[in-house]
Amino acid sequence: MQNVEHHCLSLEFPELKEQIHEMKMSNNHFKKLHDEYTELSKQIENMETEVTPAASAEEEALKVQRVHLKDQLYGMLTA
Secondary structure (H helix, E strand, O other), rough: OOOOOOOHHHHHHHHHHHHHHHHHHHHHHHHHHHHHHHHHOOOOOOOOOOOOOOOOOHHHHHHHHHHHHHHHHHHHHOO
16 A cells, blocks of 8 residues: 555645634635545545546546645635
């Protein structure tokens, strides 16, 4: 089993951990995007550890989606 990097948003942006929590509680759109980001990260981790078999292209497409969500979330956090 390979070592998998976790992409929890609060680990990605530890300096914004408190703000991430506040935004999840007060902004429904942010919460929805955060939930999508978290779910995508879990799917990707399962593919990386081969819990869920997937073609390389499928895994890469999900990673691109995750990056776009992360960019949106970061934009909302720093606006």
